[in-house]
Amino acid sequence: MAASEGTATSHRARVSSRIAGITPSATLAVDAKAKALKAEGRPVIGFGAGQPDFPTPDHVVEAAAASVRDRANHGYTAAAGLPELREAIAAKTLRDSGFACEASQVLVTNGGKQAVYSAFATLLDPGDEVLLLAPYWTTYPESITLAGGVPVQVTADEATGYRVTVEQLEAARTERTKVLLFNSPSNPTGAVYSREQVAAIGRWAAEHDIWVVTDEIYEHLVYDGATAESMPAVVPELADRTLILNGVAKTYSMTGWRVGWIVGPDDVIKAASSFQSHLCGNVANVSQRAALAAVAGPLDVVDRMREAFDSRRKRIVSMLSEIPGVECPTPEGAFYAYPSVKALLGKEIRGQRPADTVELADLILAEAEVAVVPGEAFGTPGYFRFSYALAEDDLVEGVTRVASLLSEAV
Missing domain, CATH: 3.40.640.10 (Type I PLP-dependent aspartate aminotransferase-like (Major domain))
Known part of the structure; x- marks a missing residue:
């Protein structure tokens, strides 16, 4: 009896379909991948995490x-x-x-x-x-x-x-x-x-x-x-x-x-x-x-953070907009840029032809050592999310690397 019961229960799913159907957070996954590569000594710059890079007041x-x-x-x-x-x-x-x-x-x-x-x-x-x-x-x-x-x-x-x-x-x-x-x-x-x-x-x-x-x-x-x-x-x-x-x-x-x-x-x-x-x-x-x-406290520290984000916002939009095939509307809030890269899909870059933004993001991470989140995570393939909640020097270096790589598209 015990053996047959064990056989019967072995066919039951170990995880509920409700939980098994969850898609892991793509933004946290990209951030984790970037941190893992950094831990290996690679100079990865991550644009994935949606968190301010300032200390708590x-x-x-x-x-x-x-x-x-x-x-x-x-x-x-x-x-x-x-x-x-x-x-x-x-x-x-x-x-x-x-x-x-x-x-x-x-x-x-x-x-x-x-x-x-x-x-x-x-x-x-x-x-x-x-x-x-x-x-x-x-x-x-x-x-x-x-x-x-x-x-x-x-x-x-x-x-x-x-x-x-x-x-x-x-x-x-x-x-x-x-x-x-x-x-x-x-x-x-x-x-x-x-x-x-x-x-x-x-x-x-x-x-x-x-x-x-x-x-x-x-x-x-x-x-x-x-x-x-x-x-x-x-x-x-x-x-x-x-x-x-x-x-x-x-x-x-x-x-x-x-x-x-x-x-x-x-x-x-x-x-x-x-x-x-x-x-x-x-x-x-x-x-x-x-x-x-x-x-319950003052908002002066918030004002200083916003000023820093504003400077980075202008810099990243300007740099992304200069990349052929990239269209980047100017965001009016938060700390993200969301450029369209649809014009680059299917083009050859270092021997590969990324068919979607997931493949293109993987190529950018492998070849430029920059982590970005593909638009598939946000319900709209053909786009990238760049968080500009990172130091401006890293921002400039990261976008420069991406621009250099994408300029090879033919």
């Missing part, structure tokens, strides 16, 4: 260090977040987004990725459709699918500065459409929607009773007079059907501290908090104390 680090010695931080705390941090996030949301909310409408999460997944796990039933603006961040479709939803891609290209229109959204809408996922400033393109565009999309969503999940994590990284408009502030009638996602990672150079949040209607936040109470409980208290110091 001193006052934030000091707040965390002090919190370690406070026994109040050594045990469990409320799953939804420290009350004083939730209050501070509500105040910061009004200050930065122009959207008024109460502390009860805030859920503190383990980074922005958990905020994304928890938002969809709370909103979606199996088969619900989510309009996904492409190019998109790699984690979005995976989170939607894991939550039982169906991502419906709505694609914009360089001709429109990677901004979709209401007409495109309406063409993609069906009776199963429940959520629009909005991200401005955008990862991976750096696109920033104008107030007029945000208003038009928000009014369309409100008209059709569609929820909006708006990811505002790059809100402070905008250039050339652009502003990051928060959709529920621009379209107040949408507020009761909107979840705002944000976190400290990009604004305060705190990617490793793992603090994000969701702002939304009380009933949805209560439900998401219940989910989190079983999933992981409270975010690490030391990280929450650090986040409190960040969101």
Whole structure:
């Protein structure tokens, strides 16, 4: 009996189809590959990671260090977040987004990725459709699918500065459409929607009773007079059907501290908090104390980082645009450039003819020792994402190597 039972169970999948179907993060994979080659002594320059290269501000680090010695931080705390941090996030949301909310409408999460997944796990039933603006961040479709939803891609290209229109959204809408996922400033393109565009999309969503999940994590990284408009502030009638996602990672150079949040209607936040109470409980208290110091503190350090990013932005766009076959719109936000390299595909470069941007990225890593993320990771083959969150000397050297290699295309 035992042997037959063993035989029967051996045919069962060891990993669930739900988890086995996940595509690993392409951006983290590229970053890991670059670091592994560096560890071997190769002079690889990586444009893959989406994290600032600045240290976390001193006052934030000091707040965390002090919190370690406070026994109040050594045990469990409320799953939804420290009350004083939730209050501070509500105040910061009004200050930065122009959207008024109460502390009860805030859920503190383990980074922005958990905020994304928890938002969809709370909103979606199996088969619900989510309009996904492409190019998109790699984690979005995976989170939607894991939550039982169906991502419906709505694609914009360089001709429109990677901004979709209401007409495109309406063409993609069906009776199963429940959520629009909005991200401005955008990862991976750096696109920033104008107030007029945000208003038009928000009014369309409100008209059709569609929820909006708006990811505002790059809100402070905008250039050339652009502003990051928060959709529920621009379209107040949408507020009761909107979840705002944000976190400290990009604004305060705190990617490793793992603090994000969701702002939304009380009933949805209560439900998401219940989910989190079983999933992981409270975010690490030391990280929450650090986040409190960040969101309640001054923005001068953020202004200095933005100035540095702006300088790099201008440099990388100028250099990429000089490469024959490369078209690079100027990003207005975040710290990414997203050039089209479609004109180079199929051309011979050092004996190879890359058929897609995955193959071209592999060739660039092998021959130029530069790591870039192919557009396939963001739902749009034919493009590369370059993060310019790296030292300017490395940026110049890396793009110079890429330009030298691609100039050989025939």
